[in-house]
Structures are given as structure tokens and as C-alpha cells.
Amino acid sequence: MLVLGIDPGTAICGYGFVELKGSRLVAREYGAITTSSKARPEDRLMKLYDDLDALIKKHKPDVMGVEQLFFNRNVTTAIPVGQARGVVLLAAAKNALELVERTPLQVKQSVTGYGKATKEQVIYMVTRLLNLPEPPKPDDVADALAVAICTSHMLDSFVYRNKL
Numbered sequence: 590m591l592v593l594g595i596d597p598g599t600a601i602c603g604y605g606f607v608e609l610k611g612s613r614l615v616a617r618e619y620g621a622i623t624t625s626s627k628a629r630p631e632d633r634l635m636k637l638y639d640d641l642d643a644l645i646k647k648h649k650p651d652v653m654g655v656e657q658l659f660f661n662r663n664v665t666t667a668i669p670v671g672q673a674r675g676v677v678l679l680a681a682a683k684n685a686l687e688l689v690e691r692t693p694l695q696v697k698q699s700v701t702g703y704g705k706a707t708k709e710q711v712i713y714m715v716t717r718l719l720n721l722p723e724p725p726k727p728d729d730v731a732d733a734l735a736v737a738i739c740t741s742h743m744l745d746s747f748v749y750r751n752k753l
Contacts, residue, residue: 594737
């Protein structure tokens with residue numbers, strides 16, 4: 590099963606493809622889609638859609654996991670991130686891709702065992718769980734991989750429970 594994890598953003602949108610092979614998780618490809626702050630907002634969203642659509646068509650994931658919006662302090666980023674998230678949902682729908690949404694707490698709990706883990710703890714566990722040669726950069730990529738791991742765990746338990 591191939592899972593695409595997304596950490597939505599207009600400046601940086603992290604993505605990570607994680608394959609569940611038996612009980613092992615393997616990172617297939619990961620990175621970030623970036624846009625220029627000098628570009629018009631609509632052009633940034635179009636680039637995000639086009640790049641994400643191309644990635645989905647290239648890898649053909651079985652499911653997409655995306656983090657639900659959560660704004661604790663910086664509400665000024667809520668609208669652009671919400672717009673980016675809308676583009677991500679559109680890409681999933683246009684590609685008939687099943688979508689799984691997870692809260693930041695659920696993602697951290699799944700990856701580290703603690704829902705209030707620090708960003709550093711999440712990056713460390715993502716690196717270890719996927720046996721990566723070095724921590725993924727920027728943080729948005731690690732977050733996207735964490736979403737993919739969380740989605741894989743959730744789907745794996747669901748499949749296992751339904752076999753009983």
C-alpha cells in the first residue's frame with residue numbers, strides 16, 4: 590500500500606510517499622513543493638496543484654493523508670494554508686484518491702507515542718521509523734512523512750481488524 594502524506598502550505602507544501610510492506614514502512618519519495626512569495630496567490634495555488642497532480646499521477650498512491658488545520662498562535666497564516674489545503678483536497682478528488690484527515694495530535698501520537706511531542710521528537714522518529722540517512726528538511730517534509738506514517742498505521746489496523 591502506498592500512502593501520500595501532505596503538510597499543506599502555500600510557500601512550502603511538504604509531501605511524502607510511504608509504502609507499507611508487511612510491517613515495514615519505506616519512504617519512496619519525499620520533498621517540498623515551493624512557491625515564490627513574489628508570485629500572485631492564484632499562481633502559487635496553481636503551481637501547487639500542478640506539481641501535486643503530477644506527483645500523484647507519477648506514483649499512483651492508494652490513499653492520501655492530510656493534516657487537519659490547527660492554528661494555535663499564528664492565525665494570519667490560516668487563510669493561505671486553508672487555500673493550500675483546498676487545492677490539496679481538489680487534487681485528491683480529481684485523481685479519485687481516498688482521503689484520510691488526521692489532527693496534529695493524532696499524527697504525533699501515532700509517530701512518537703505522545704500527542705504533545707515536540708517538532709524535534711517527530712523529526713527524530715520519522716527519521717528512525719523510515720530508516721532515513723538524515724532528517725528530512727525542511728520541517729514541512731518531516732511533517733508530511735509523519736502524516737503518511739500515521740495514515741499507514743491507521744489503515745493497517747483497519748485492514749487487520751477487518752480480517753478477523
